[in-house]
Amino acid sequence: MATNGRPAASVDPDVALAYKFPEVNLRAPCRDVALYALGVGACGADAVDDKELHLVHHRDGQRHIKAIPTFVSLFPNKNSNGRGIINVPGIHFDASLLLHGQQYIEIYKPIPSCASVVNKVKVAGLHDKGKATILEIETTTSLKDSGEVLCMNRSTIFLRGAGGFSDSSRPYSYTTYPANQISRISIPNSTPSAVYEDQTQQSQALLYRLSGDYNPLHSDPMVAQVAGFTRPILHGLCTLGFAARAVIKSFCHGDPAAVRNIFGRFLLHVYPGETLVTEMWVDGQRVQYQTKAKERDRAVLSGYVLLKHIPSSFVVV
Numbered sequence: 336m337a338t339n340g341r342p343a344a345s346v347d348p349d350v351a352l353a354y355k356f357p358e359v360n361l362r363a364p365c366r367d368v369a370l371y372a373l374g375v376g377a378c379g380a381d382a383v384d385d386k387e388l389h390l391v392h393h394r395d396g397q398r399h400i401k402a403i404p405t406f407v408s409l410f411p412n413k414n415s416n417g418r419g420i421i422n423v424p425g426i427h428f429d430a431s432l433l434l435h436g437q438q439y440i441e442i443y444k445p446i447p448s449c450a451s452v453v454n455k456v457k458v459a460g461l462h463d464k465g466k467a468t469i470l471e472i473e474t475t476t477s478l479k480d481s482g483e484v485l486c487m488n489r490s491t492i493f494l495r496g497a498g499g500f501s502d503s504s505r506p507y508s509y510t511t512y513p514a515n516q517i518s519r520i521s522i523p524n525s526t527p528s529a530v531y532e533d534q535t536q537q538s539q540a541l542l543y544r545l546s547g548d549y550n551p552l553h554s555d556p557m558v559a560q561v562a563g564f565t566r567p568i569l570h571g572l573c574t575l576g577f578a579a580r581a582v583i584k585s586f587c588h589g590d591p592a593a594v595r596n597i598f599g600r601f602l603l604h605v606y607p608g609e610t611l612v613t614e615m616w617v618d619g620q621r622v623q624y625q626t627k628a629k630e631r632d633r634a635v636l637s638g639y640v641l642l643k644h645i646p647s648s649f650v651v652v
């Protein structure tokens with residue numbers, strides 16, 4: 336049944352948690368790696384940027400384009416055989432109200448620029464927040480030939496209007512991972528170790544969607560309005576890619592292989608064309624960051640990137 340013209344939402348946790356996702360095979364050709372890099376702004380300000388050209392172009396002697404680590408965040412797009420990451424029996428919601436809440440990525444092996452991979456998928460979390468349901472989907476991706484585990488993505492989906500399925504005095508909450516694995520980010524009051532500013536293009540979401548997320552929220556003005564926005568908004572994972580690039584340029588001399596884990600919480604939508612300012616603070620091996628939409632002076636994303644090592648010039652002794 337529909338309410339106010341919107342599809343009715345319902346959540347049955349037992350059905351959702353019992354669901355066994357099919358394994359998904361996918362191929363990621365080299366072209367996808369370069370297209371993704373352009374979609375998250377690589378070389379957007381300088382077509383010969385020496386810290387980024389290797390992300391989109393085979394230089395002399397370089398056999399492969401190097402993948403930005405957040406490239407692996409595309410792998411879950413193919414879950415449910417292309418019917419979307421959030422296609423889970425027992426969870427019915429108004430798709431126009433869905434927002435991406437968080438993304439957590441662990442990278443275990445160097446990311447090949449061309450690969451055949453296999454996704455194993457499970458529900459890693461389900462929470463009743465009253466006004467919303469939060470669904471966490473974990474996708475573990477292995478190389479098809481060797482079976483080696485390459486990476487894990489945990490995607491947190493915020494389903495507005497789909498909460499209230501449990502007793503409000505004891506709201507339902509389920510997770511399969513340790514509570515301390517994703518820590519809340521408290522942004523330091525101190526001066527950032529580095530600040531990186533980047534201009535998104537008006538066409539940024541139209542370019543990014545070619546990497547495989549065709550949700551019309553990011554391209555269709557009518558769909559965006561129904562969802563409560565004045566115009567199409569940027570994919571959360573596109574903003575995360577901009578933040579990851581800021582860290583890699585500022586702390587890794589442009590080497591994307593230096594990244595182990597990435598976490599981001601999407602705090603506010605971004606409109607294509609806005610300027611993203613990423614402030615970064617070194618905390619041990621972690622770089623904490625906060626990205627702001629400069630024109631609105633609002634934080635849109637915060638999180639951290641765990642690096643293999645921090646350049647000595649940034650180590651506090």
Ligand SMILES: CCC/C=C/C(=O)SCCNC(=O)CCNC(=O)[C@H](O)C(C)(C)COP(=O)([O-])OP(=O)([O-])OC[C@H]1O[C@@H](n2cnc3c(N)ncnc32)[C@H](O)[C@@H]1OP(=O)([O-])[O-]
Nearest residue numbers: 434435436437464493569570571572600601602603604605
């Ligand atoms: C996946 C493929 C589709 C992709 C689509 C996109 O890219 S869309 C574009 C990209 N995405 C966007 O543009 C989304 C940008 N973000 C937003 O618009 C808002 O942050 C919001 C609507 C997600 C939540 O705002 P609000 O005012 O309604 O929330 P509140 O402060 O009242 O908290 C209620 C509860 O929820 C918790 N919680 C809160 N936030 C998050 C979160 N992000 N994440 C997880 N959890 C979150 C919070 O801790 C609290 O729980 P507690 O502590 O009580 O147990």
